[in-house]
Amino acid sequence: KKRIRKTIWKKRGYWVALKAFSLAKSLSTGNSKSFFVQQIQTLE
Template sequence: MAVPKKRTSRSKKKIRNHIWKSKIDQIASKAFSLARSILTGRSKSFYYIVTNQRNYEPIKKD
């Protein structure tokens, strides 16, 4: 017969949530660092297509 599980304590829930959020912070900081290096032109390990900036025209919304 199925028995309901015991309730998870608040401290365990907070610890798990903190670990989850810290992983997100690490991923976000790596992504921001990569974007910053691409914009400044210092990226050596990431290959991307460079478009001609002078012929770029933004889309106008009417």
């Protein structure tokens, strides 16, 4: 039982990370549809 719970947590963490990464990617490219964010120019 303990192992089953562990794998469920790992899977959930993976999906959350994937979602967060895809959201960050869409924000950086400016294709976000869920909310508006002002584009901040990075100094190089």
